[in-house]
Amino acid sequence: MDSSCQKILPLKPQEINIQAIDGLDESSPQIRIFEKEYLELKSAVGYWRAMHGKAILREKILQQTIKKLKGQIRDLRHRIFGKKSEKPSAKEENGKPKDPKTKRPRGQQLGSNGHGLTERPDLPVKEETVVFDETPICPVCGKPYISHEDGEKESIRYSVNVKAHVRIYNRQSMKKGCCCKGVADKLTAPIPVNVIPKSPYEIQIWEAVLLTKFHYCQPTNRLLNQYAELGLPISPGTIAGGLKTLKTMFQPVYDALYNHQMTEDRFHNDESSWKVFETVDNKIGNRWWLWVSRSVSVVYFQIAPGRGADVPVEYFKNTQQQKIIVICDRYSAYKSLARQMPFIVLAFCWAHVRRDYLDAARKYPTLEEWALYWVEKIGELYHINNHRCKLFDQQLPIQWQDALFKELHGKLVEKMDAIVQERDNFITSHDPDDPNLDLLIRVKYKILTSLKNHWKGLSVFVEHPEVPMDKNPGEKSIRNPVTGRKNFYGSGSKWSSELAAIMFSIFQTLGLWEINCNHWLRAYLIACAENHGKAPEDLSVFLPWEMDKGCRQNLSRPPDTS
Structure with missing residues (x-):
């Protein structure tokens, strides 16, 4: 090559x-x-x-995603099928479940002293004599029985008689017996006044409609069905028209509730959805919101198209106090409220914090021991604070309280400091940005971080023993309206939703003062009827904080039905 x-x-x-x-x-x-x-x-x-x-x-x-989703599934299953209790299953000291046979039976125990018949001193008594149809005779000899020397034997039964009837007024008509000019030739006796002057339905019917829907939270259709079976069919349109007229009569009372509440300085606030089935400009959908503000003497509801901070900001703009404490949950609208109105102090709810741990225990069984440990610590706070509040004299500052109060106050401060120390130790020892951080650690970190971020509001009750640790009173007030929402789905129009807020406010406020809603409502409707279908000029006899003690005691009893 x-x-x-x-x-x-x-x-x-x-x-x-x-x-x-x-x-x-x-x-x-x-x-x-x-x-x-x-x-x-x-x-x-x-x-x-x-x-x-x-x-x-x-x-x-x-x-971790699977673990999180399984936790959500457990949580949702518990919400749908679980027991309505936050208590874990009871266990013996050895960890074994208790024998169900040893469980104390429910109800009054055999051999225990009963409470006797319930006293009902306000019910009218109607006596009836019961006699034999025929004189009884001895079945052996045939001789008749004779009257017993003890006379009659008394037996008591309770009865409620509901019936509909037509009331016809035969009005006397008279003609003049003189020759005077300028006077009427005939006079007819006036018909008794009615709350809606031209309506054929009397006060008792409107009273029943208002109580049934807004106090007992039942659909009006049920009441109308009952009236129809009693022989008194009433059109739903007639009831709607009457309620629209009645709304104007209760508006002054509603305004008086608001004006009085603006003089107070402590509120429990909450909100819940409410349906309004009317098309409104600039409003998409039919989901509205029912807001409640409960103070010492007033429970005030309002219907709003949204759930933003503008609703409570507008509400508190007329307050007369320099400092207000609002007990609420951790919803962002309340935080925005406090930023826009610095004189408002937020006291966050410890029941919601407790719920965080219980939810974690339910979603992630591995965290149950840790979560129940924190639940127990919160329970200790409740226990100490309850005893402390019983000794608190609201006329004196904390530093002037008695020795036993100060001792309990010191224990409470120590418990709070211990929670802060344990919380911060955990937070500082973990980095949330670490991608290798375990899901359960992230869950703990999230709960404890929330506890830290809201600690200022969660500590308000320490220096203000008059402020409760939770907002349960507010949730209790809104519970009845929520029951009504579930029963009759909300309101068919904007005006009817406003009437609902008015009547909820009135009935819940009367409940605070232990006034019989039936009695108050009848008295108020009669006063409106006497004022020609308008609200009475003098509302002082119908406002609990203005009426005298005797009037309040009278209205606390059932109305006279005789």
Whole structure:
């Protein structure tokens, strides 16, 4: 072969001894590969190592996601099918469940003293004499029984008689017996006044409609069905028209409730959805909101199209106090309210904090011991604070209270400081940005971080013993309207939703003062009837904080039905 051909021959690839590169023992088998193949394999090793690391991380994230979703499933199942109790199942000291046979039976126990018949001193008594149809005779000799020297034997039964009837007024008509001019020739006796002047339905019917819907929270249709079966069919449209007229009569009382509440300085606030089935400009959908503000002497409801901070801001703009404490949950609208109105102090609800731990225990069984540990710590706060509040004299500042109060106050402060220390130790020892952080640690971190962020509002009750630790009174007030929402789905129009807020406010406020709603409503409707279908000029006899003690005691009893 000539020299020109030898010049174009390819170069021999360089061989690499894998044994020498990897530092293996000389006795180990040797593999020779080309350098290019070695570099390709080395590059592939790095690639697959990176892919393996990503797969491990991805699997860890998926495992945490599965754990989180399973927790949500457990939580939803509990909400639908679980018992309505936050207490864990009772266990013996050895960890075994209690024997169900040893469980104390419910109800009054055999051999215990009963409370006797319930006293009902306000019910009218109607006596009836019961006699034999025929004189009984002895079945042996045939001689008749004679009257017993003890006379009659008394037996008591209770009865409620509901019936409908037509009331016809035969109005006396008289003509004048003189020749005087400028006077009427005939006069007819006036018909008794009615709350809706031209309506054929009297006060008792409107009273029943208002109480049934807004106090007992039952659909009006049920009452109308009952009236129809009693022989008194009434059109739903007639009832709607009458209620629209009645709304104007209760508006002054509603305004008086608001004006009086603006003089107070402590509120329990809450809100719940409410349906309004009317198309309103600039409002999408039929979901409105029912807001409640409960103070010492007034429970005030209002219907609003939204759930934003503008609703409570507008509500509190007329307050007459320099400082207000609002007991509420951790909803962002209340936080915005406090930022816009610095004189408002938020006292957050410890019951919601407690619920955080119970939810975590239900979603993640592994956290049950940790969660119940914190629930127990919150229970200790409640226990100490309840005893402390019983000794609190609202006329004196904390530093002037008696020695026993100060002792309990010191214990409460110590418990709060211990919670702060334990909370902060956990938060500072974990980095939430760490991607390898376990899901359960993240759950703990989230709960304790929320506890820290809301601690200022959760500590208000310490220096203000008159402020409760939770907003249960507010939730209790809104519970009855929520029952009504579930029964009759809300309101068919905007005006009817406003009437609902008015009547809820009136009935709940009367309940605070232990006034009989039936008695008050009858008295008020009669006063409106006497004022020609308008609200009475003097509302003082119908406002609990203005009426005298005797009037309040009278209205606390059932109305006279005679």
